[in-house]
Amino acid sequence: MFIRNIFLIIIDISYHLLIKQILFIFNPESSHKFIGKFLKKSFLPWRYIGNVLNVEDGNLFTPYFGYYIANPIGLAAGFDKDCEYLKAISNFGFGYITIGTVTVQKQYGNQPPRLSRLRNDSALLNSLGFPSIGMHEFLKNVQQATEYSKTTFLTISITGKSIEQMVESYKFLYEHCDAIEINISSPNTEQLKIFHDDKNLLNLLKEINKYKNSPIIVKLPPYATSNINEKSELLETKDNVMRLIDASLKSEVDGFTISNSRPIITNKLASKKGGLSGKLLYESTAEMVEDIRPVIGNRTVINACGGISTGSQAWNLIKLGATTVQLYTSLIYSGITLPNKMNKFISKKLQSENQNNLIEFINHD
Template identity: 35%
Template sequence: MAARPLIFRLPPEGAHKIAETALGIPGIWNTFRLANGIRDDRLALNLAGIKLPTPVGMAAGFDKDCKVLGSVLNLGFGFVTGGTVTLASRPGNPKPRVIRLPDQQAVLNSMGFPGQGLEPAIRRLKKSQKYRDRVLVSIAGTIEDEIFECLRSTQSLVAGIELNISSPNTSGLRIFHEPARLRGLIEGLVAEKQVPLFVKLPPWPRDDESRRELLKLAETAVDAGVDGLVIANTHPIENSRLKVGRGGLSGAPLFEHTELMIADTQALVQGQVEIIACGGVTTAEQVWQLLAKGASAVQLYTSFIYEGPGLPARINKRLTKLMNMAGVTKISDISGEPPTVE
């Protein structure tokens, strides 16, 4: 069996710190700009008015405190969601709260929003204004006022806002799974927003009563005026290796289900709003499949942990190749199955 890279011998949160420290040295990652595959105009798209060079974004949770947004973009991501940022700093849940499942290319986490809070995030967003046009910020809170405060103080610094009501690790967020409460919150945010607003939903199971309830949330969010939906957050799961006993599953095992959820969502929204697909994406073929099912863009996180910093460039280049093979010149024209490339 091939030896695992050294970084996988470290505990996950330690490895993440090292990755973050390395990404904090912008000089190294600036050089990725030369070959990150985003120069091809065919990959460009317009996401609710946000112009992006490729539909592949880094999902929320990787850069919780908005420390390395520019470096992440230089790797070849079309956009990056910083956060989730909360009004006050939070310690998060007790450790262990991140477990790697390398055989499945998956991760379990019960982080519970550890973060430095709004003020440091604002300071760093101000310093990253050069990248503003491709940065979203994910915000959350357990009462409306906290969320409004996060929107008001970050929206002039970013291209869009991602409202997170879907972390399985923060029970207080579930109050917004009540449609009337979610509607009130979103209508209030829509009245104040100056940039596109996306809502990140929890995943729904396939054959279950809660599927209808969760699709109802999507419908409510669209009726209340959001510009897009992020489908979806991690899948809730019980596991005794996590200190708190349960958390969210992410990575490869999610992909098939993400595809089904995108089809469900597109059937519901019929193109009225943008759909950002998130969950288990690792390859350009998978990006193609999700775009073909109705997503406008995708986000990934866990595959980046396993595949490393070259992943977004590889996906961009291969997606361009697939488009060439199929004679497709625009991201929005992608349909059907991806062509087979040797």
């Protein structure tokens, strides 16, 4: 235990004092590609790093679509869009990992600059617009990675500009993962808005249900919550998101990710608009989870997503009704020891609040 903690401190200090300092000199997209080169290297001792990062505590087991995952902290979509880093990131201590979003065909995405840091807010702006190697190459990466190590619950995030595209990628990929997340909420692809109409969403889910044999998660767009005072006309209304939830429940979806990055206007990106992610989203995420849990009842999974960066926030969201929490931006700002710290916090909270374990505490059945 002592040696493990020393390693954790060393990883933490190296990230904050060295790696992050170097990465943050460069533009965020170049930094991501650079770090990606290391994450792809199989000579690095990821398994040993995993032994240090994983929190082995049976009390953290979390009920998830009929399975028990090791803990409630997940990796959100977008970090590993092409499934290139799965061997490495499955050792970071996450209870589940979302890879993608993958598109049917290979595509470049939007013009740069399309990713920007707001350092003072620990936030990011992105207008990537789904750069993707396309689902055929993506599947090769999934197969190669899962052959080598398939230890963590794996969700694939898919998207498409039409029902046909969505169904095509669903049919192609669903057998190669544990769940499919349908991304209808990226702010950077205008055509996705067709699925913000509940009738279209209903039609989409009806088509997908013809092939369904594993859990389906719908990643919802954020709505204008009470704490948002910036340009909320870009955001969906709460009423409309509730209609999307209703359509999803009628179609028997198994879970919701609440929610995606928040649409904003900005001069920092070539497209002049994009998605905001990171700490600034936390309050909205909490409000949405609190609103939505009573509406959907206890049986449907909620993955809270947006601005989560501490164990205390994760704990609070679980109390508000989330089954799991997932993150992306805080991993960039806080480094790979973050899931470990969050899980340890939750473990301590269970004890201090006299709870036996998360299975009983979440109790969404």
